[in-house]
Amino acid sequence: SGSSSGSSSSGSSSGSSSSGSSSGSSMTRYPRQIEFSRLNLRQTVTSKRKLAKLVASGAVDGWTDPRMPTISAMRRRGVPAAAVDLFCERIGISKADSKLDPAIFDDCVREVLEASAPRAFAVLDPLRVELVDFPAEDRFDDVPRRALGSSQRAVVGGQSDDGPARSLRFGGGKAHYVDRSDFWDVETRGPPPPGWKRLVPGGKVRLRYAYVVECLSVERDPETGEVAKVACAVDVATRAGKKVAGLSNKKQPGIIHWLREDDAAAVEVRTYDRLFKAADPGDDDDVDPASKAVFRKALVERGLLLDRENDAPPPPPGKELKEDTFQFERLGYFRREDDGDATVFHRVVPLKDSFGAAGSDHPPKATKAATTKAEAERPNKKATGWGKGEADPTRDLAPAVASAARLEVLVGDVVDARPHDDADDLLCLSVDLGEGAPRPVAAKLRRAYPDDQRRPLPGRLCVLANTKPRSVANFESRGVVLCAASDDGATVVALEPPRDAPVGARLTLQGCADVDAAPPSQVKNKRLWERAQPDFRLRDGVLYFQDRPVGLDDGARPCTAAGLADGRIQ
Numbered sequence: 001s002g003s004s005s006g007s008s009s010s011g012s013s014s015g016s017s018s019s020g021s022s023s024g025s026s027m028t029r030y031p032r033q034i035e036f037s038r039l040n041l042r043q044t045v046t047s048k049r050k051l052a053k054l055v056a057s058g059a060v061d062g063w064t065d066p067r068m069p070t071i072s073a074m075r076r077r078g079v080p081a082a083a084v085d086l087f088c089e090r091i092g093i094s095k096a097d098s099k100l101d102p103a104i105f106d107d108c109v110r111e112v113l114e115a116s117a118p119r120a121f122a123v124l125d126p127l128r129v130e131l132v133d134f135p136a137e138d139r140f141d142d143v144p145r146r147a148l149g150s151s152q153r154a155v156v157g158g159q160s161d162d163g164p165a166r167s168l169r170f171g172g173g174k175a176h177y178v179d180r181s182d183f184w185d186v187e188t189r190g191p192p193p194p195g196w197k198r199l200v201p202g203g204k205v206r207l208r209y210a211y212v213v214e215c216l217s218v219e220r221d222p223e224t225g226e227v228a229k230v231a232c233a234v235d236v237a238t239r240a241g242k243k244v245a246g247l248s249n250k251k252q253p254g255i256i257h258w259l260r261e262d263d264a265a266a267v268e269v270r271t272y273d274r275l276f277k278a279a280d281p282g283d284d285d286d287v288d289p290a291s292k293a294v295f296r297k298a299l300v301e302r303g304l305l306l307d308r309e310n311d312a313p314p315p316p317p318g319k320e321l322k323e324d325t326f327q328f329e330r331l332g333y334f335r336r337e338d339d340g341d342a343t344v345f346h347r348v349v350p351l352k353d354s355f356g357a358a359g360s361d362h363p364p365k366a367t368k369a370a371t372t373k374a375e376a377e378r379p380n381k382k383a384t385g386w387g388k389g390e391a392d393p394t395r396d397l398a399p400a401v402a403s404a405a406r407l408e409v410l411v412g413d414v415v416d417a418r419p420h421d422d423a424d425d426l427l428c429l430s431v432d433l434g435e436g437a438p439r440p441v442a443a444k445l446r447r448a449y450p451d452d453q454r455r456p457l458p459g460r461l462c463v464l465a466n467t468k469p470r471s472v473a474n475f476e477s478r479g480v481v482l483c484a485a486s487d488d489g490a491t492v493v494a495l496e497p498p499r500d501a502p503v504g505a506r507l508t509l510q511g512c513a514d515v516d517a518a519p520p521s522q523v524k525n526k527r528l529w530e531r532a533q534p535d536f537r538l539r540d541g542v543l544y545f546q547d548r549p550v551g552l553d554d555g556a557r558p559c560t561a562a563g564l565a566d567g568r569i570q
Contacts, residue, residue: 040099043274044069045281059287066346067275067291078325078335078348083109096421096474106349113325113333120304121257122328124269124295125180128229132216134171170210175261177299182256185227197254206252212238257329264299271347279437305343393515404532404545408466408517409507411497414459419446423473431463434504442477448492462495462507462559468520484538484561485570493564495543498557510548510555536569
């Protein structure tokens, strides 16, 4: 490479000399250098100084802690190199500073592993299940294993995409185990939440690949009072994949995974989440203590362990799995780590869709990059009856008023503000809306507040929150800062919420406090903001929609604007 560089250099000099002699002047050409922005992820730090501080303080288990953003940690966790390549290809490069959602990286990891990781069963928190009146001789062996995901249908190693049968048996007079999170204890927790489709006393559920079972009784630990064992009856006419003449074979909506006791091996399973709670961690941000969970009594299929780990004879030839990364059905992707005499499974990433229900011990993880407050708090129409005979609160309102009433304007606290690198009139704000993590919001207020990044910009703003994320000059904005402008556009000021208004409080029109905010998709598709915006007006320094004041306490404490008496809202 040095030779190539030298010849290229001399060639360039020669060209410059001849050009200079022919034109009578010489020109020095300097190499062009373009600097792109660094790769930043939310809830992640990549500064070596900050990472060293985490290691030194004992907040993490060294540089190879699977929660750390280091190469050795990602390798230990089980992140494939192809997923890193896919992530870099997907995000591209930019000159503008921005923070990416780590869910993008997780999706790349899932896409790579879904096509290669064999599937298996694992029970993180085992609950013993006794089968009542189920004949010991009524059993089946060799449950088929999906060796490849649904996105790759091919013949691998001379076998179909269903892969080799795995050593997973049902019945045979043995006890079985299900995950404790799949059982709802009515006696201690009350009735199950709406939509619960898993095991409950007196309820039915299907054991994946096997039969429908009904919970008959519960046995408790006399010392702790916790459920120690459940007794279930098996409906022998509901064998998965078998149709019985004369029976309806109605599908059971709830399906859970299981393991037979002699096919299960005890291991330690570790699950991981984001290392920090804050979207933009700083020096003083504490590590989330819930970012790591350890299940020391977990069970996995015995065939996933190395032969030296088994107390029982090893699986028959052809039944072992040579891979070290698996998809535990309904749980996520896990990598096996063999350290001496111990075997540990690290969760690489969870699945997109979890079977957890509201109120369970293991709630599902959100799969969207962000969830607005309107989506989180929007009531269930089936539960409230709205739309099925119960009055729509916007039914008697004029169309423009109904559109404005469904906007979600929240009180936001400015956490940070900086000028945009490439846009002269843009401020990049970080605004706390009471959602746990601040939102990035772009505002064209840089010329109105040029002196300081936060002051004289008001500390509290009115933010339209139920809009879809959009890119503003390569900056992801997840909200709109409401401003008032004079009719000639010479003066622009930010609207301010009522004094002492709590962060995250919703600002509503007078007489419309009971109207729920619309989800972002409706705001976009029905153009709610575009319909309502012309009727918003600043009069005598107070925000109105037509003749209705906008603010807290049904408009009794309205929003205002400092330095402007009358103007339009933008």
